[in-house]
Amino acid sequence: MTAIPVQPPPIAIPxxxxxxxxxxxxGLLLLFAIFALPLFGLVLESLKQYVPGRVGxxxxxxxxxxxxRELATPSFAGVLYETFKLSAAxxxxxxxxxxxxxxxIVRRFSPRQRAVCIGLLVMLVLLSMLVRTxxxxxxxxxxxxxxxxxxxxxxxxxxxxxxxxxxAAGLLHAVVPMCTLTLLGTIQNIDPRFCDAAQSLGAPAWKxxxxxxxxxxxxxxVSAFLIAMTFSISAFxxxxxxxxxxxxxxxxxxxxxxxxxxxxxxxxAVSIVMLVISLLVLSLVSLVQRRRGSRS
Amino acid sequence: MSNAxxxxxxxxxxxxxxxVDDVSFSxxxxxxxxxxxxxxxxxxxxxRVIAGFERPDHGTVSIGGRDVxxxxxxxxxxxxxxxxxxxxxxxxxxxxxxxxxRHRGADRREIPDRVEAMLALVRLQGFGxxxxxxxxxxxxxxxxxxxxxxxxxxxxxxxxxxxxxDAKLRQDLRAExxxxxxxxxxxxxxxxxxxxxxxxxxxxxxxxxxxxIVQVGAPSDVYGRPGSRFAADFMGxxxxxxxxxxxxxxxxxxxxxxSGLSLTVPDCPSDAIDICVRPENIILSAAxxxxxxxxxxxAKGRILNxxxxxxxxxxxxxxxxxxxxxxxxxxxxxxxxxxxxxxTIGFPVDACxxxxxxxxxxxxx
Numbered sequence: 001m002t003a004i005p006v007q008p009p010p011i012a013i014p015x016x017x018x019x020x021x022x023x024x025x026x027g028l029l030l031l032f033a034i035f036a037l038p039l040f041g042l043v044l045e046s047l048k049q050y051v052p053g054r055v056g057x058x059x060x061x062x063x064x065x066x067x068x069r070e071l072a073t074p075s076f077a078g079v080l081y082e083t084f085k086l087s088a089a090x091x092x093x094x095x096x097x098x099x100x101x102x103x104x105i106v107r108r109f110s111p112r113q114r115a116v117c118i119g120l121l122v123m124l125v126l127l128s129m130l131v132r133t134x135x136x137x138x139x140x141x142x143x144x145x146x147x148x149x150x151x152x153x154x155x156x157x158x159x160x161x162x163x164x165x166x167x168a169a170g171l172l173h174a175v176v177p178m179c180t181l182t183l184l185g186t187i188q189n190i191d192p193r194f195c196d197a198a199q200s201l202g203a204p205a206w207k208x209x210x211x212x213x214x215x216x217x218x219x220x221x222v223s224a225f226l227i228a229m230t231f232s233i234s235a236f237x238x239x240x241x242x243x244x245x246x247x248x249x250x251x252x253x254x255x256x257x258x259x260x261x262x263x264x265x266x267x268x269a270v271s272i273v274m275l276v277i278s279l280l281v282l283s284l285v286s287l288v289q290r291r292r293g294s295r296s
Numbered sequence: 297m298s299n300a301x302x303x304x305x306x307x308x309x310x311x312x313x314x315x316v317d318d319v320s321f322s323x324x325x326x327x328x329x330x331x332x333x334x335x336x337x338x339x340x341x342x343x344r345v346i347a348g349f350e351r352p353d354h355g356t357v358s359i360g361g362r363d364v365x366x367x368x369x370x371x372x373x374x375x376x377x378x379x380x381x382x383x384x385x386x387x388x389x390x391x392x393x394x395x396x397x398r399h400r401g402a403d404r405r406e407i408p409d410r411v412e413a414m415l416a417l418v419r420l421q422g423f424g425x426x427x428x429x430x431x432x433x434x435x436x437x438x439x440x441x442x443x444x445x446x447x448x449x450x451x452x453x454x455x456x457x458x459x460x461x462d463a464k465l466r467q468d469l470r471a472e473x474x475x476x477x478x479x480x481x482x483x484x485x486x487x488x489x490x491x492x493x494x495x496x497x498x499x500x501x502x503x504x505x506x507x508x509i510v511q512v513g514a515p516s517d518v519y520g521r522p523g524s525r526f527a528a529d530f531m532g533x534x535x536x537x538x539x540x541x542x543x544x545x546x547x548x549x550x551x552x553x554x555s556g557l558s559l560t561v562p563d564c565p566s567d568a569i570d571i572c573v574r575p576e577n578i579i580l581s582a583a584x585x586x587x588x589x590x591x592x593x594x595a596k597g598r599i600l601n602x603x604x605x606x607x608x609x610x611x612x613x614x615x616x617x618x619x620x621x622x623x624x625x626x627x628x629x630x631x632x633x634x635x636x637x638x639x640t641i642g643f644p645v646d647a648c649x650x651x652x653x654x655x656x657x658x659x660x661x
Binding site: 191193194196197198199200201202203204205207211212215216 | 396
């Protein structure tokens with residue numbers, strides 16, 4: 001009897017056959033045409049010299065870093081700081097509110113109640129941001145329904161502190177349904193018996209959640225935070241309506257540069273800065289998460 | 297170190313479903329009891345009530361003489377072994393075992409020693425730094441056992457402890473489980489739907505049906521003297537012969553089956569009776585074998601088919617009157633039994649269990 005050499009079956013990664021390329025082509029072309037190309041144009045525009053009074057740069061304008069250098073000012077840093085401070089606050093608060101909400105929907109509700117809740121949350125996400133934001137303004141704005149209450153409490157609805165809080169609250173109300181929906185799947189995938197086991201081993205429910213549920217939900221919490229954060233950083237309507245020009249976000253600055261003062265190169269530069277910062281936040285957080293993931 | 301359990305008239309309803317229906321029982325300190333029943337009979341609810349995850353609607357539960365009905369799970373020291381282990385995936389084996397010790401306020405300096413001792417108890421020395429997903433199913437179950445026993449609970453509840461494992465491993469682990477439980481001298485309750493598991497692990501079996509405990513007894517009693525058709529069927533394969541009593545003698549009855557078999561069986565107060573005969577109590581031999589002469593009951597038939605199960609085989613015999621009787625035999629070599637062969641079956645009086653006919657929960661005679 002001859003020995004048959006034992007070989008692992010070859011794992012072939014097939015080259016994409018012609019049909020695959022054919023099927024991918026329309027999507028890739030579209031992405032190139034409406035995403036990559038304009039973005040490249042934006043980068044180019046941000047490097048062109050601005051001529052005051054002119055809408056957009058000239059075709060033969062010389063390349064320069066002036067548009068970026070000009071951003072290194074306290075006022076732009078202030079906008080950056082404001083954007084990140086309020087976004088981070090709203091995202092963290094949103095996460096804190098969304099986690100118990102998602103937990104309750106998954107673990108405590110009947111399938112019917114769950115379906116109703118998820119429907120409501122999806123509706124909230126899809127409802128016009130402008131409508132929701134004006135509703136907030138009408139309720140809590142400087143001339144809103146709640147004004148007498150705030151005055152009675154000694155809070156000035158026109159103070160900077162209040163306006164900032166209002167913008168953060170606006171972001172929060174948009175972020176909570178998003179985070180909740182993101183966390184539903186995460187919590188669904190955590191075996192409820194982990195918590196039972198922890199309790200049978202002497203951990204009160206809150207400790208069991210802190211020591212077991214939260215660490216196991218960490219990947220979901222990170223993605224929910226990232227979604228909330230990237231949404232908040234690029235928010236436009238919320239700071240515009242609720243901030244009334246006193247709280248400026250990056251998006252508002254971009255809008256002003258493009259539309260009000262027609263400084264396209266500068267608007268483009270701010271846009272690129274925002275894009276790069278968003279990407280940095282994203283990669284930083286996912287890097288931290290991967291580190292943690294590889295440890296466990 | 298072990299705690300008695302007392303269940304007094306406990307009921308638990310979920311909406312319209314009564315999962316636990318006025319159940320009372322007591323488990324002696326140090327005893328191992330198997331709670332056996334089909335899925336949905338309420339056995340898991342009883343486990344969850346004892347562990348404190350469910351609050352009973354009525355009745356009281358006491359552990360070690362203390363009324364624990366109102367206590368939260370973490371306020372009772374009850375060890376719990378889950379069907380799918382429920383090991384914390386983000387912790388090492390040692391951290392899993394230490395979890396209970398940390399939360400039950402053990403002296404921090406003693407925790408590593410205790411963890412080592414528990415690993416030794418379940419024969420997993422050196423596995424402390426592994427993660428649960430790096431272990432096999434059997435090893436995970438042993439870690440889960442070590443974790444549950446680490447806090448020296450006076451009572452341990454085992455939820456389908458072996459059903460997630462494959463058949464061979466199950467047998468090994470069953471023996472080991474029994475050893476470990478004996479070593480820690482803890483009161484234990486095994487909840488299972490598998491009668492083999494219940495009979496091999498439990499000193500007593502509590503048989504459950506539809507929210508009630510219908511029979512309590514040593515495994516051999518519940519198997520050999522089932523109190524109802526349900527109990528007889530649930531504990532193992534059974535032949536049922538429907539018959540009418542024709543004559544009574546002291547303790548015995550002559551009965552005639554529907555198909556005309558004349559049988560001698562233990563007496564029963566009812567005239568219409570169901571006779572239960574376990575397949576392994578029936579002797580099968582060639583048609584004219586003299587072995588059957590000593591048997592109180594014997595009849596001729598023909599083999600319908602033979603099913604090999606490894607060490608045993610099941611032989612289905614069709615009797616002259618049309619009844620089909622299942623016979624279980626050791627699978628010995630060389631007797632060449634096959635379909636179509638004429639055979640004689642026989643069984644003694646005490647292999648027959650009689651109960652009144654048509655009463656699935658009636659009591660045995």
